[in-house]
Amino acid sequence: MKRTERPSARERNRRSILDAAQAVLREDPEASLDDVAARAGVVRRTVYGHFTSRADLVVALVRAAAADFIAQVGDVDPDSGDPAAEFAATILRTWSTSRRYGPVILLARRTVDDEVRAAMAPFATIMVRLLENGQRAGVFARHVAAPVLAEVLQAGSATYLRAAQAGRWDGGEADVALGHLLTLGVPLDDARAAVARAGAARPDVLT
Structure with missing residues (x-):
């Protein structure tokens, strides 16, 4: 043994x-x-x-957080035939990890943002591909390029994290997924249906 x-x-x-x-x-x-x-x-x-230094410590925390986050992402299919549900599923799988590391990530965004971007690059790349797939399918808005939409969604996630940290918001994974799909131009009823499809296999995370 x-x-x-x-x-x-x-x-x-x-x-x-x-x-x-x-x-x-x-x-x-x-x-x-x-x-x-x-x-x-x-x-x-x-x-x-x-x-x-303190900055060196923060960078180490960012790398550890990114590794944990990417481990929770699981298998993302950027070419999914149901890009809205695939996107929502990704949020459902990872939001608890985002919440856990939120304060550190928000701090790092102010001080070592390049390190955050580098650590999250594998996730960002596959999500841009998924957004591009959704745009080609006419599911996601096409008024701006997918990499720009990805930046908008990152900013939105940071807003949710700050609000949760300050006690101004107590929503869960499904709320974040729904909000992001609405940002992507998915109609409300369609967005709700996509979140439901994504959560069908993970009823424990729907809040």
Whole structure:
């Protein structure tokens, strides 16, 4: 039987620091490395042994968040014959991860936006293909190019995240999916039907 290697002390420290940083920055986006060290139960020097600066720590958090997010995306079919439902399904699968990492991502957008874009590039690429498919099928609006629509949707997601973080909105995955489909020009009844089709296999996420 193959033995499972246990993480080294250094790897455990790094994971502990990242977990602490995510929790601290969720509470206070302006928190310092001292605050992170205190939450992780280590000295500041230990944090600097892994991350050279606060920005370096935020970048590491962004990369970890992006990896988790992309893992939750699953198989997206950009050439789906039902692009509206395929798009909605993607939102249903990933919104809880977006909520969990929202404060860190919003902070990173202000400070290391290039890193966010690079980390999310695989997801962005396939979503642009899905939007292009929907435009060719006449399902999504065609007044602007798909990459621009993708940027609009990202901005919309950030707005939902900020509103949720501030306690001004308590909607769920289905609400976000519906809102994005309306932004894409899908009529209300058709958008609702698409979300229902997407959620048929995942009734647990419909809120």
